[in-house]
Amino acid sequence: MRPALRLSPQLAHAEAARSGARSAPRFFPALPARLQSMRLRALLFGTLLAATLVAGPVAARDLTVRTEAGSVKLTEVASGLQNPWSLAFLPDGRMLVTERPGQMRIVGRDGSVSAPIAGVPEVHARGQGGLLDVAVSPSFADDKLIVFSYAEPTAGGARTAVARARLDADGLRLEDVRRIFAQSEDPSGNHHWGSRLVFARDGTLFITLGDRFHSRERAQALDSHLGKVVRIAMDGSVPADNPLVGRADARPEIWSWGHRNVQGAALHPQTGELWTHEHGPQGGDEINRTRAGLNYGWPEVTYGREYVTGRKIGEGETRAGVEPPVLQFTPSIAPSGMAFYTGDVFPQWKGNLFVGALKFQLVARLVLEGDRVVHEERLFTELGRRIRDVRQGPDGHLWLLDETEGRILRLDPA
Numbered sequence: 001m002r003p004a005l006r007l008s009p010q011l012a013h014a015e016a017a018r019s020g021a022r023s024a025p026r027f028f029p030a031l032p033a034r035l036q037s038m039r040l041r042a043l044l045f046g047t048l049l050a051a052t053l054v055a056g057p058v059a060a061r062d063l064t065v066r067t068e069a070g071s072v073k074l075t076e077v078a079s080g081l082q083n084p085w086s087l088a089f090l091p092d093g094r095m096l097v098t099e100r101p102g103q104m105r106i107v108g109r110d111g112s113v114s115a116p117i118a119g120v121p122e123v124h125a126r127g128q129g130g131l132l133d134v135a136v137s138p139s140f141a142d143d144k145l146i147v148f149s150y151a152e153p154t155a156g157g158a159r160t161a162v163a164r165a166r167l168d169a170d171g172l173r174l175e176d177v178r179r180i181f182a183q184s185e186d187p188s189g190n191h192h193w194g195s196r197l198v199f200a201r202d203g204t205l206f207i208t209l210g211d212r213f214h215s216r217e218r219a220q221a222l223d224s225h226l227g228k229v230v231r232i233a234m235d236g237s238v239p240a241d242n243p244l245v246g247r248a249d250a251r252p253e254i255w256s257w258g259h260r261n262v263q264g265a266a267l268h269p270q271t272g273e274l275w276t277h278e279h280g281p282q283g284g285d286e287i288n289r290t291r292a293g294l295n296y297g298w299p300e301v302t303y304g305r306e307y308v309t310g311r312k313i314g315e316g317e318t319r320a321g322v323e324p325p326v327l328q329f330t331p332s333i334a335p336s337g338m339a340f341y342t343g344d345v346f347p348q349w350k351g352n353l354f355v356g357a358l359k360f361q362l363v364a365r366l367v368l369e370g371d372r373v374v375h376e377e378r379l380f381t382e383l384g385r386r387i388r389d390v391r392q393g394p395d396g397h398l399w400l401l402d403e404t405e406g407r408i409l410r411l412d413p414a
């Protein structure tokens, strides 16, 4: 294997700015976050900053925006979170939320934020790493099982790992914590961990795994977990029908390969297929139907270009045997979080795919016809905040994680 490339400070900065952990808003950098937020809204609504301050923070925390489906209100349900990364609904409507520095909390239906849940393993909270995704088992009502992903510290560096645990929601404890997956390599560097978790309809678990940035050529190596989507059972075993099972040269957990950094994944509500999106480098963010045994190209086939130099990467934008994306974004929006909308609260949005964006600070609403995207609307650019996660709640509302300000937002018809 070639030695891993070291990331220059300039490149590291470019990458961190795109998809990383920055929590400060870009606007008015001399002001504290809350004042920045108020000032932005003051500008948006054509009111004075002083008037907003007098009006008090509560009213100013909500925002009504126009969309093609009419006016929509963004309601702040909870705040005070530190780099929130993932939101998962419990059957009773409460939410599990992860904070990248290493805390998991429960947020009540009234927005109350709990103390940290005990029992979360130590995480490597550096760069884009830390405590990442969380998902609730389809059989949670019976077994109280959850799964979560994190950057696991190792002697040599860190790697993406996934654990399962039983949640004592009232005791705020994780019990019987068992690691069920760890990436095959633990390269240095703090970028591109993946790692969304999605349960397939058969109860197996999809895990998306980044290329760890310095090791991108390993995304094409079938003896490596870098740059892959894998599929395992809840006990960590390999399902017998995984596509590479029985091949001596391949890791049997692999479902698909040639991925760069997948931070959004969801099951298509009709077909049950896994859809994902991934960060391109400079250009070439992708949305993919992520099917068994297929190569998604990175870093040999991509629409993206190198940071700083702008040089082409790999051999081109398409190649026989490489699955093309459903949609690619150039320039990159830096996608994170993804949900198909199936609720009744916004009937015009039924069947649409929603994708959060960090760098472009928006939510992309994608209208699908079969596997094709036939229309895109860019929502909530007025908000100007990094959207880390997009989820549909059991109440049929869409919910957002505002990473910049550490808030949970609910979308309501206005």
Ligand SMILES: [Ca+2]
Binding pocket: 258, 286, 296, 297, 298, 301, 302, 323, 324, 325
């Ligand atoms: Ca691709």
